[in-house]
Amino acid sequence: MNLEDLQVVLKVAELRSITAAATHLDMSTPRASTALKRVEKALGVELFIRTTRRLCLSSAGERYIPKCEQALLKLDQARQEIGSELAIVDGELRIAAASDVGRNLVRPWLNEFMEIHPEVSVRLNLSDSNVDLFRDSIDIAIRYVRPGSLNDANLYGFKICKVPSLLCASPDYLDTHGIPLHPRDLTAHNGLLHELYDITNDV
Structure with missing residues (x-):
C-alpha cells in the first residue's frame, strides 16, 4: 500500500467519483481504479x-477514510518539519587536518563558512600525527593519501585537490653528488625526511 494509492482513495471519497478523482490527480481512470482496488x-x-448511478462510502470506508486522512496529514507534517530542520545547519563540527593543509587550505575557508553558518562552532585539530577519527570524535579529516590506500570500510573519502610534491637540494649538494634523474636514484643520496602519517615509503 503506497501513498499515491491512499491519495487516490481520499480523492475518490471526496469527489464520489473515480473519474473525477483521476482527472484531479492527472492520471487515467483505469489507473485510479486499480489504485483503489x-x-x-x-x-x-x-x-x-x-x-x-452512484458511488458512496461503505461502513468500513466511513471508518477508514477519516483515519487515513489523519495519517497522511501527520506524514505531511513530519515531512515539513524534517525539511525545516535540514534547512538549519548548527552544532559543532570537528575537523582534523595536517598542519600545512590546515594553515593554507582550511583556515582561509573557515571564516567564509562560519559567516554562512553562524550557528556552527568549529573545532580544528591541526596535527601531523594520524588522528583516530572514532576515538577523537572527528567529523571530517583532511589527509594526504595515496590512490587506493583508503581501505577502511567505516570511512568514506573523496579527493578535494591535488597536492604537488617538491624535492629540494642545495646547489652545492648537487655539484658534489650529482642530480638524480629518477626517483630510484634517491636511494644513493642523503636526505632529511619528514614523515607525514604513515605514507613515507622506500623507493
Missing part, C-alpha cells in the same frame, strides 16, 4: 459501494 485488497474490505 489495491487498497481494498490490502485491507480485505470494500471501501465504496458501487452502483451504476
